[in-house]
Amino acid sequence: MIQKDFIPKEYTGQLEEADFGWQSPSNIALIKYWGKKEIQIPANPSISFTLDNCHTKTWVQVSAKSQTENEFSFEILLDGAAKPDFAPKIETFFKRVQPYLPFVNAYHFKIRTTNSFPHSSGIASSASGMSALALCFMSMENTLIPDMDQEFFFKKASFLSRLGSGSACRSIEGPLMVFGQHQDISQSSNLYGVKYTGELHDNFKKYQDTVLLVDVGEKKVSSSVGHDLVNGHPFASARFEQAHKNLSELLVILKNGDLEAFVKVVESEALVLHAIMMSSQPYYLLLRPNTLRIIEKIWEYRANSSSNLCFTLDAGANVHLLYPEAEKESVLQFIKNELVVYCKNEQYICDQIGFGAKKL
Structure with a gap:
């Protein structure tokens, strides 16, 4: 249309x-x-x-x-x-x-x-x-x-x-x-x-998203301003091409259920998003020290277990933890034991994939 x-x-x-x-x-x-x-x-x-x-x-x-x-x-x-x-x-x-x-x-x-x-x-x-x-x-x-x-x-x-x-x-x-x-x-x-x-593989049905609230408040640079700064960015055309390629890869992953490949694509996309911000003119940084500590803890946790837990980021400091429903109990325990200390006032929100809007 x-x-x-x-x-x-x-x-x-x-x-x-x-x-x-x-x-x-x-x-x-x-x-x-x-x-x-x-x-x-x-x-x-x-x-x-x-x-x-x-x-x-x-x-x-x-x-x-x-x-x-x-x-x-x-x-x-x-x-x-x-x-x-x-x-x-x-x-x-x-x-x-x-x-x-x-x-x-x-x-x-x-x-x-x-x-x-x-x-x-x-x-x-x-x-x-x-x-x-x-x-x-x-x-x-x-x-x-x-x-x-x-x-x-x-x-x-x-x-x-x-x-x-x-x-x-x-x-x-x-x-x-x-x-x-x-x-x-x-x-x-x-x-x-x-x-x-x-086709959506069973691995991605009932997927979980726990949001770790690292920084609560208005962002120093709004998303609208951030989008505008991509105009004229020296890496912009390569980034747009990369996004098309990554989406093609992800469509295959959603069908075949390859969780390891899912982790690599999703985490890479999150970091590229912030790399574009950090290399804009003027450059800016929305990640906070505790964002990086959480990411490192996730990588450590995954290296020492068979977990498929991964992170993604929006245009801000907070961390979305994505994981299959089968890992819910162990991931929530990991959050309580090792990650909540990095959250503002120990706040986090447990969510899961949904099916859209509802009339009230």
Whole structure:
């Protein structure tokens, strides 16, 4: 599909005062994308595990505008408290989605949102938050187009999510989502995420993700700024080529269940992501000393056992531990014995792969 396919031709229903709600998960990329073209178009494809316990719940209450001015009218609350600092990002989102949701400047929207994890904890709250908001808007549009096809509903929700946060388009479904065109995935697109429909080996079903919270707080360099710094990066073209190659390798691994190969690809991708940051101009560092201590402990643990535990990283200091469900008991014991000391206030979050958003 192309962009104009998401522009509605005609509304046949009516949008009355109502409250729409969705719960949408975060996700963790296995093959990373870093670098964007205009309006959230990825510089390379990515694939991610959809999470389950780490999610955002968002409700949007729709009401008639008190005035008829051609401006967006909304308020946003996080955990019941007004969050005016969220307004600029939401305003940008409204501007981007207006051509595809022409009703957005005709109403007042009260947006209430809550996360199942600490905000600014390094878990992708923009992914879960923007996808939940996009799904609420799609429920609104569904009242205006009552015969909307469900497949189109979720595809457009992913398309709209991308306009708020690139990674958000991978949070609509699960357990694996692909974002960005790739030669081995016929339905892949730069405009929205698509569900991985290839064969998935039993080794990767019920996969676990425990998030070690090393550093809780706002990042010193935002992901938006980080993506922009890839423009003109001397290693950029080689990195984009590498991502395509690694995704092809990972597709084979997901089918054959080779856990050792999975570890190598996923950990390499995490480290390359941060290598690009550290070699940008200006260069910057999001890893913390305890991030590196945890990585070294994981390598030591794996060398001394038959474990398939591995790590991955987002654009921050926190560490995602990925491992098969069969290793859950032993890995959690390892965390308690050796890793929790490196976590901020000994905080970590246990999660697992999930299957996408849920209507509230």
